Amino acid sequence: MSDPVDPTTTQAWAELTELKAAFEPDLRGWFAADPGRVDDLTFAAGDLVVDLSKNLVNTGVLAALVRLAEEVDLPGRRAAMFSGQHINVTENRAVLHTALRKPRGATLEVDGVEVVGEVHDVLTKVYAFAEKVRSGEWTGVTGAPIETVVNIGIGGSDLGPVMVYEALKPYVKPGLEVRFVSNIDPTDVYEKTADLNPATTLFIVASKTFTTLETLTNARMARDWLLRGLLSAGAIVEGEEAARAAVAKHFVAVSTALDKVAAFGIDPENAFGFWDWVGGRYSVDSAIGTSVAVAIGPDNFAEFLAGFHAIDEHFLNTPLAENVPALMGLLNVWYVNFFDARTHAVLPYAQYLHRFAAYLQQLTMESNGKSVRWDGSPVTTKTGEVFWGEPGTNGQHAFYQLIHQGTQLIPADFIAVANPARPLVDGDKDVHELFLANFFAQTAALAFGKTADEVRAEGTPEPIVPARVFSGNRPTTSIMAPALTPSVVGQLIALYEHITFTQGIVWGIDSFDQWGVELGKQLALKVTPAVAGDETALAEQDASTQSLIRYYLSQRTR
Ligand code: F6P
Numbered sequence: 001m002s003d004p005v006d007p008t009t010t011q012a013w014a015e016l017t018e019l020k021a022a023f024e025p026d027l028r029g030w031f032a033a034d035p036g037r038v039d040d041l042t043f044a045a046g047d048l049v050v051d052l053s054k055n056l057v058n059t060g061v062l063a064a065l066v067r068l069a070e071e072v073d074l075p076g077r078r079a080a081m082f083s084g085q086h087i088n089v090t091e092n093r094a095v096l097h098t099a100l101r102k103p104r105g106a107t108l109e110v111d112g113v114e115v116v117g118e119v120h121d122v123l124t125k126v127y128a129f130a131e132k133v134r135s136g137e138w139t140g141v142t143g144a145p146i147e148t149v150v151n152i153g154i155g156g157s158d159l160g161p162v163m164v165y166e167a168l169k170p171y172v173k174p175g176l177e178v179r180f181v182s183n184i185d186p187t188d189v190y191e192k193t194a195d196l197n198p199a200t201t202l203f204i205v206a207s208k209t210f211t212t213l214e215t216l217t218n219a220r221m222a223r224d225w226l227l228r229g230l231l232s233a234g235a236i237v238e239g240e241e242a243a244r245a246a247v248a249k250h251f252v253a254v255s256t257a258l259d260k261v262a263a264f265g266i267d268p269e270n271a272f273g274f275w276d277w278v279g280g281r282y283s284v285d286s287a288i289g290t291s292v293a294v295a296i297g298p299d300n301f302a303e304f305l306a307g308f309h310a311i312d313e314h315f316l317n318t319p320l321a322e323n324v325p326a327l328m329g330l331l332n333v334w335y336v337n338f339f340d341a342r343t344h345a346v347l348p349y350a351q352y353l354h355r356f357a358a359y360l361q362q363l364t365m366e367s368n369g370k371s372v373r374w375d376g377s378p379v380t381t382k383t384g385e386v387f388w389g390e391p392g393t394n395g396q397h398a399f400y401q402l403i404h405q406g407t408q409l410i411p412a413d414f415i416a417v418a419n420p421a422r423p424l425v426d427g428d429k430d431v432h433e434l435f436l437a438n439f440f441a442q443t444a445a446l447a448f449g450k451t452a453d454e455v456r457a458e459g460t461p462e463p464i465v466p467a468r469v470f471s472g473n474r475p476t477t478s479i480m481a482p483a484l485t486p487s488v489v490g491q492l493i494a495l496y497e498h499i500t501f502t503q504g505i506v507w508g509i510d511s512f513d514q515w516g517v518e519l520g521k522q523l524a525l526k527v528t529p530a531v532a533g534d535e536t537a538l539a540e541q542d543a544s545t546q547s548l549i550r551y552y553l554s555q556r557t558r
Contacts, residue, residue: 001080001087004373004508005072007333008380012068019064020338025056025473027447045324046310046491051478054447055331055411056339065330066320068506074326077505082316084110084277088512089374095512096275097282097497101308101490110277118275119286126272126290127298129252133202134173134297141249142235146202149178150192151291152222153206154214155362157254158182160284160493161206163359164292164304167352167489170421171296178291181222184214189221198229198250204291205253208280210260213521219251219264226250254287279512281362282497285490300486307490315498325495328413328477329502335411335475336503337381345403345412346389349439350484352421357389360496366514367500373508383507393438404446404470411475414443415492419483439478446474 007013031037031053041053057065069075080087084094094110102108102116109115132138136145151161162180165172172178179192193201203222207215227236227243236242244265252270253261256278261271272287284292285308293301315325335341344364346357368384390398392414403410416439420432449472455465479495481488504511529537530549538546 001077001085001089001374003375006380006508007068007072007337007506010068010071012064012071015064016061016068016334016338019061023056023061027054027056027473028449030058031448043322043324043327045314045318045495046307047481047485047488048311048324048491048495049480050324050328051480052327052331054443055475055477056473057331057334061334062321062327065327065334068333069320069326069330069502072506072508074320074502074505078316078501081501082312084108084115087510088277088279089510090513090515091276093512094277095279095282096277097279097285098308098312100278100285101305101312101494103306103309115275115277122272122274122287126287126293127301129272129290130293130298130301133294134176138202139249140199140202141230141246142199144199147175147177147200148196149176149202149204149291149294150181150196150222151178151204151206152181152189152215152218153204153254153288154182154212155366156280156283157206157208157212157215157288159355159359159362160281161289161291163353163355164284164289164489164493165295166355167350167484168292168296168300168304168486169352171300171486173295173297176295178295180291181218182214184217186221189218189225193222193225198226199233199235201226201250203251204294205251205255205261205264205266206288206290207254208256208274208278208283208288210253210255210257210264213524216264223247223251223265252290254290280514281366282512284493296486304486304490307485307487308494309490310487311491311494311498315494325498326502328495329499330506331475331477332385332411332499332503333506335409336383336385339409340382341385341409341411343386343388343408343410345395345410346387347392347395347412347414347442348389349392349414349416349435351391352484353415354391356415356492357387359493360387360389363496364500366517367511368504368507368509369516370507370509370511374510375508379507379509381507383509384503392442393435396438396442400442403474409474411477412446413477413479414439415479417481417484417488421484443476443478445470446472446476448472449474 038053042051081095082098084096086092086094088095099108099115100119104120106116107114133146139145158180165178181189181192205219230236230246236246247265248267251266253266254272255261256274256276258268258271258273262268272290274286278286285305320326346360348356364387365384370383371379373379416436424431449470452465452469455468460468500511530541533553538549
């Protein structure tokens, strides 16, 4: 990959700096003066309709942002990603999550290997497995069909599957439940298995590397739980052979390291592979999504992948000035680098998307939380904002106060669908309409605010007027879709993947490595003997860590 372009040296950056210096946000005035604003700034991508009109931009700013994308060669870098060049520089890897959702029959050769065929071979295997579990053909060791699937994974091997499973609950086969164990806190595996019947439980151990401490520890605990339960129920006899037979019926794995899967004791026949060119946080559309494929079925999973692909095509082929992921990524750059925005809220008005923000936190922050560029030089601007959020309307009664009236600018994405999965009424009221009324009202309130005169006109006593004024000009993007279908969920994920990519390219960073998680992992290994009471290891720790561990040792009741 050629060296990154320093965005701050571009002509567009200079223009944006000038534009910002003279910039007076006035969404009320802009909407009044320009009846075409909404049409001009509303774009379609797949089934998504994206209204950018309530952002703090005018045509001059947008044009300069698009020029910035051109000057840092977003089109060239995008082509490099889609064609399988090694744009993950620090790990010398291609970045090809987009190949995971190419239709059957498409081709793409990477490093001399045709990858789309391989992708579909794995999908065929995953789908066949999913059908067997769903139909009851796949049984546990006692011959009982599977009722609960427990996915054991962490990070990208957990957050994507759990988010999508929750988002697509209405598509889950009745009688089949998926649970997700991720934390090494033993209470996680305990709580998720406590009420399960081992005879009807299937574990999917999902780990790209198959070395992750949390996942392997949880998988071992799950295996012990399974064998203990089956033994005490008289379903199996003591001994290695019986244990192996039980594990073969109750454990499958997803990994790029099939040798390590075998070493763990899982039959490679029961393992689904993927490739090092799939980053963990970009992997829910690979075999890492097996738990989702089992839950919603192969047809729905194929729809889910088609949704990703629709947005891939949009991102790849749409001119930048109408390219939704590119524009949203560029707006994020505008806010981070020119308005000093430190955080970005994502607020789905869809309860089923309640894990979406958690999922996005890994996608965006593990990708763009970097201070060096892909050539090893320091970044030249602020990078990676904090992404966070909760579904509306819950957030309205918690943190919206700060978004409306606080001192920080917090750009926010509002997401809603026209048709709820569960249309319910309260008397003669359609509850989804009440819900959506909040979605529409919030973005209007944030954009247009309430002036002191409007507050006074409501009869508010003068001393209280300032507290009730809303400044407005708080930027939001509204994303709407017809319904939360598998395809739309895929589209939303791909949208944010490409937003993240766009920001990374502007900042010149490798959005596909994650070295920042390594140091903590290494230190945890060194600290473990000290926590167990080893005085030599304890003496090697810094004073604060020693003191904390000594406190723990003094309080430990086991
Ligand atoms: O936390 C770092 C990380 O490597 C993530 O990027 C990844 O999604 C997660 O750990 C889990 O890794 P694995 O799938 O290899 O177990």
